[in-house]
Amino acid sequence: MRVELTVNGEPQVADDVWEGESLLYVLRERLGLPGAKNACEQGECGSCTVYLDGTVVCACLVAAGQAEGAEVVTVEGLADGDALDPVQRAFLDAGAVQCGFCTPGLVVAVHDLLARTPDPAEADVREALAGNLCRCTGYEHILAAVRLAAERGGEGRS
């Protein structure tokens, strides 16, 4: 089947999509956007987190067909060329990145969290990120990145 959708502001068409194919597969394998990661394909790790019509989802759990006509934003859509999104900048500055495999999903999840709650309480942050597994950091620098991004608030891109 054919799926038409908008990804990071660009109209895209994926052909020969098979039954049961996930949005994650379409993004990574058909549209050349490997930013969202495949770490479990079971909805357990959050590495594949993207925006679907403004809501964050695990792209591995979304059937490609469900994304027909949808507006998708991936981690690749957050930076403006070399200008990083404030969340990305905060991840760098707070040392929230080690191997980086969880990072794209976390960056999108935090981007969404701060868009909804600009100054979240610690417990809310922990809860919001509980679906994003990270095996390297122990989360602490990630939480610090969220605080840093929240503090910097509307400082915009850097």
Add this chain to the structure above:
Amino acid sequence: MSETRSEPGAAAAGTESMRIVGTSPAHHDFVDKVKGSLMYAADWRMPGMLHGKVVRAMVPSARITAVDTKTAAAVPGVVAVLTAADVPWNHIVERASGGLGELSVSMPVLAEDRIRYAGEPVALIAARTPQAAEDAAELIDVEYDELPGVFDAEAALADGAPLVHDAGNTLITWNIGRGDVDAAFASADVVVRGTYRSQRVEHAYMEPEAGVGWVDTSGVITLRVATQVIEHAAHLAAMLALPENKVRVISSYMGGGFGGKEDMTVEPYLALLVAATRRPVRMVWERQESILASTKRHPFTMRYETAARSDGTILAQRVDIVGDAGAYPYLSARVLFAGAALACGPYRTPAASVRARAVFTNTMPSSAFRGFGAMQVTLGYESQMDRLAAELGLPRETVRERNYLERGDTIPTGETVGTAVAVRETQRRALEALGEPSPPSAPGRKVGRGFASNMQPYGRTIWFRDKAACWMSLERDGTLLIRTGVTDLGGGQAASLCQIASEVLGVPLDRISIHIGDTQLTPLAGGTYATRQLYMSGNATLQTAYELRDRLLPVAAEVLGAAPESLVFAGGSVSAPDGGTLSLAELVAAGEARAVSAAHLGEWRAETGAFDPDRGQGHSFPDYTFGTHAAEVEVDTETGEIRVLKYTAAHDVGRAINPMRVEGQIQGGAYQGLGYALGEDVPVVDGNPQSTLFAGYLMPTSMDLPDVQVIIVESGEGKGPLGARGIGEPPCGPSAATIANAVADAVGVRLEELPLTPERVLTALDAARDATPPAA
């Protein structure tokens, strides 16, 4: 800082105080990571790429009677189906003991007649689409005669146990011993005993095993894979019956490894499919496949007997360790050696008798995992220290302080500890940082505290004669290019090397580019494992940078008309005391004019030594990193649940090259240790894993644990570059013993088996209640 250098090199010129080392700049790969643009192994694509798949046996012990691939080969889109008969040399060879007495057991790349664990590879498929490969895999028909298996290491030691390999079930027995142990036990005031068990643990790196292979120019089989060790290229050449210069392995930046990408994962299968099809092939393991078939941390059974005087001074220890190697050797011999060598921990043990055996079972193989045998034994020796304190009615701190190793002490292998031992300071500071005790949050809940110190080697077992090389060139524009065969697990391995080179040569970090992990284009550095990379490649980079600087110094001195030792390399130029400066670009040109090259290949060799397996004495590891973790926990005596309230972790890192990354390593390591302590387990029943779902594997999320408060101790002394010690593995060691000790403090019951699940807590509480007569 020339006085801390491990090799004599340049004169005093240059870097009196650290400018770059000791700061925490973000490196280029981190920028790519936050943008999602770093190309991990599975992100790589090649034109006309096929999709590779491993077909695995799903029985733990069987004889193969027939393999039928015809139906599978007929599936549209299938390009190749391979079985054992198609492998030119069907062996994966590990001589992990380095020839010190392990059984000679061959591991086939693809099973021939025997299946020894559920998940063992039997066939390979390459197809045009992943679905076709998947469909074909279903249609490979393997007929088996099931055989009795053995699924537990202690059962495998029994007489008459089914043999996993004809050669026997014990891969190796290590004995380490010194002093008159029996006499020491006879003269002791007190003896404490315990048997401790650890479980099978999944690395659970977020990036599953993956790679892409292709045939490159001049027929070189090239693999770009997530691997910690590119040097496996030589094994692949042997397997393919090709000359070693016809196989190239490139390591992509890894999404975590923790030892699980130290042995080959997808490499042999990819190489075979590429060689057979002559087309690019990608192989990506699904998470379930990864949990089913990847190597695990060895479950250990550890029997300890500790003899001491009434003041707490240790006289002797007897330790017996049995490690479950799973079905094939991999690195088990070396893991059990580390367990044996470190079994007495950071304590003076005048007499010791340690035996450690690696034993085959019909389960997925165990191999390297952060901590590498030395972490499992922490539960043993640190539980014993608490037991000893309880037995003698002494504070837990006191008993340890009486016995902590000091510089110059002899350890059970007969070696002398040569560098500073700051374990006392880590203990003091970890405990201090816990602050005021917390009250229980409800009736029926009890709060307790515990701590554990550890000692973890960094660098390879030294009889392997380790070395690392680095090739560095100042380009004509004054930028620096570093090439070295290190692999980057995500610990910032490449970035740290840039910091070291920047420090010495004064090239700003944004003017340094590093090319890593490529057997044909980078000088080999040995893999990234055994917390060796900073020690080895760090020293290689430091030495290469010094040698390059030494070579260019006379040129700069001549141009600037100043004494070589007065020159400073910083900020992209060389400056003289009189204010004269020469940019690095000008320096390169001045060198060229004098036929002095600005490129240099350096090699650094680690100290070497030998171990005598018969005497159980000799050289083991280059050096150690010491640390202490402390925790406050609350135990719910109704539900058995353990809540960690506070957690602190102190390690002596010698010198922190990049403090933020050191902190990140310690936090992440402690979290892995806590997951291991509290819930992580890969239960295997009769050889069959009970779950291969991520959902069934309980590793910590952001909700489960408190922050780890990190204390970085810098004794200034270590054998790494500029006095650094390795910190990759050490921080996951103390967590389990720390929590077990805190639980014992809270509820008065000692748990001896990991993970410390609520069920185990309740069982232990019940047993203790039954054993205590009701109060009158």
